[in-house]
Amino acid sequence: xxxxxxxxxxxxxxxxxxxxxxxxxxxxxxxxxxxxxxxxxxxxxxxxxxxxxxxxxxxxxxxxxxxxxxxxxxxxxxxxxxxxxxxxxxxxxxxxxxxxxxxxxxxxxxxxxxxxxxxxxxxxxxxxxxxxxxxxxxxxxxxxxxxxxxxxxxxxxxxxxxxxxxxxxxxxxxxxxxxxxxxxxxxxxxxxxxxxxxxxxxxxxxxxxxxxxxxxxxxxx
Amino acid sequence: xxxxxxxxxxxxxxxxxxxxxxxxxxxxxxxxxxxxxxxxxxxxxxxxxxxxxxxxxxxxxxxxxxxxxxxxxxxxxxxxxxxxxxxxxxxxxxxxxxxxxxxxxxxxxxxxxxxxxxxxxxxxxxxxxxxxxxxxxxxxxxxxxxxxxxxxxxxxxxxxxxxxxxxxxxxxxxxxxxxxxxxxxxxxxxxxxxxxxxxxxxxxxxxxxxxxxxxxxxxxxxxxxxxxxxxxxxxxxxxxxxxxxxxxxxxxxxxxxxxxxxxxxxxxxxxxxxxxxxxxxxxxxxxxxxxxxxxxxxx
Numbered sequence: 001x002x003x004x005x006x007x008x009x010x011x012x013x014x015x016x017x018x019x020x021x022x023x024x025x026x027x028x029x030x031x032x033x034x035x036x037x038x039x040x041x042x043x044x045x046x047x048x049x050x051x052x053x054x055x056x057x058x059x060x061x062x063x064x065x066x067x068x069x070x071x072x073x074x075x076x077x078x079x080x081x082x083x084x085x086x087x088x089x090x091x092x093x094x095x096x097x098x099x100x101x102x103x104x105x106x107x108x109x110x111x112x113x114x115x116x117x118x119x120x121x122x123x124x125x126x127x128x129x130x131x132x133x134x135x136x137x138x139x140x141x142x143x144x145x146x147x148x149x150x151x152x153x154x155x156x157x158x159x160x161x162x163x164x165x166x167x168x169x170x171x172x173x174x175x176x177x178x179x180x181x182x183x184x185x186x187x188x189x190x191x192x193x194x195x196x197x198x199x200x201x202x203x204x205x206x207x208x209x210x211x212x213x214x215x216x217x218x219x220x221x
Numbered sequence: 222x223x224x225x226x227x228x229x230x231x232x233x234x235x236x237x238x239x240x241x242x243x244x245x246x247x248x249x250x251x252x253x254x255x256x257x258x259x260x261x262x263x264x265x266x267x268x269x270x271x272x273x274x275x276x277x278x279x280x281x282x283x284x285x286x287x288x289x290x291x292x293x294x295x296x297x298x299x300x301x302x303x304x305x306x307x308x309x310x311x312x313x314x315x316x317x318x319x320x321x322x323x324x325x326x327x328x329x330x331x332x333x334x335x336x337x338x339x340x341x342x343x344x345x346x347x348x349x350x351x352x353x354x355x356x357x358x359x360x361x362x363x364x365x366x367x368x369x370x371x372x373x374x375x376x377x378x379x380x381x382x383x384x385x386x387x388x389x390x391x392x393x394x395x396x397x398x399x400x401x402x403x404x405x406x407x408x409x410x411x412x413x414x415x416x417x418x419x420x421x422x423x424x425x426x427x428x429x430x431x432x433x434x435x436x437x438x439x440x441x442x443x444x445x446x447x448x449x450x451x452x453x454x455x456x457x458x459x460x461x462x463x464x465x466x467x468x469x470x471x472x473x474x475x476x477x478x479x480x481x482x483x484x485x486x487x488x489x490x491x492x493x494x495x496x497x498x499x500x501x502x503x504x505x506x507x508x509x510x511x512x513x514x515x516x517x518x519x520x
Binding site: 078089 | 223224240425428430431432434439
């Protein structure tokens with residue numbers, strides 16, 4: 001269970017990136033956060049993986065107030081969260097295999113187990129045949145799928161995606177959303193931020209609408 | 222759990238070194254030069270210490286006889302000396318033998334000796350002590366007693382010379398540590414600079430590692446290992462070059478310099494010295510990395 005309780009975030013006074021946002025997401029839910037650029041979507045995700053802290057308020061994940069966690073104890077939290085970025089954030093000097101393997105390497109996963117898990121994750125996104133390529137040899141859509149494979153390779157409890165279709169054409173964007181739905185069906189809590197409302201027309205899940213840092217609507221589709 | 226992480230840190234460190242070969246080569250060269258300086262001075266000090274030990278084992282006290290003393294009187298003085306409780310042996314070296322010995326050691330100076338017209342070397346009696354480490358006061362008392370003999374002009378205690386050589390050896394060590402220390406400091410700065418550039422070049426990777434839950438040690442490990450490898454490798458190269466110098470110096474330059482070459486030559490480092498040098502190299506590398514990490518990685 002994820003809970004945001006009266007969360008406020010301010011970067012530069014006097015404007016607020018988030019104003020009094022309260023919401024809760026149940027385990028295994030698929031959620032979409034929509035809103036125009038600057039509405040606070042990325043801030044909301046950054047708060048969830050504790051890249052930043054709120055100015056006021058509480059954020060509970062699995063009953064733990066993650067704001068109270070010291071920097072040195074953040075790594076166990078982050079190991080249970082997969083994050084997908086709009087700009088993919090792949091390591092250009094490393095092959096697809098190594099990019100996907102990173103979360104397992106930090107866990108100290110034995111080599112044999114690691115190879116198996118990386119292959120499974122890449123097969124899920126349909127890129128197991130590009131395992132030894134460098135990211136620069138892949139298209140944008142393929143790079144985004146590698147980033148998704150990296151985010152799910154260690155079976156996280158929570159998957160966060162920040163504008164994962166922002167750099168993709170509509171056809172590919174649909175495929176990526178379908179991938180998130182597939183990951184959700186396997187029991188992972190998925191939170192996807194997107195400004196593209198059209199993309200969500202045929203999807204099921206909870207919808208949160210943000211506008212100028214305020215939560216306007218929350219509904220189940 | 223730890224072994225795969227260590228293996229991965231090692232692989233990352235080696236990959237970094239391979240990826241940025243030129244800058245690592247430069248830092249390796251500076252590190253090797255710094256430790257070569259220390260190694261050579263220590264090697265020189267080793268040689269001086271050995272020569273000093275040899276000198277103190279050789280004739281301990283030399284009594285110079287008055288010019289014109291007859292052979293029979295010289296033998297009497299030698300017998301008187303040999304009767305001393307501290308003395309194991311007394312060898313009479315006549316003036317001609319002393320001249321020959323000098324010319325065999327310094328053949329280039331033959332013309333100078335000839336030009337003097339007469340033999341400038343006095344006859345002497347070289348003694349070997351029963352106990353090479355006999356108390357200095359007892360030896361000096363014995364010297365004073367013999368010096369009172371009318372046939373003896375002067376007496377020299379060789380241990381003083383050996384002590385002087387030892388002092389030069391200690392000075393060489395101190396200079397090596399001081400000058401080498403400065404160069405090692407420069408090596409630390411260079412290693413730190415190289416690691417800093419690597420951290421900056423891999424900021425994106427570090428960010429990703431942080432986001433997927435890497436611990437501080439996991440992020441820092443490869444950079445610390447990188448510094449350690451440069452330091453150990455640089456000091457190992459210095460060790461090999463020092464060993465080469467101690468072998469090659471007598472063959473190429475030692476002979477030409479004669480006794481001076483013997484005194485100021487190089488002697489191989491002892492095992493503790495060699496291990497200390499490599500450990501110090503590793504320490505310098507780690508220190509360089511630690512500085513960069515403290516400055517650039519605030520996680």
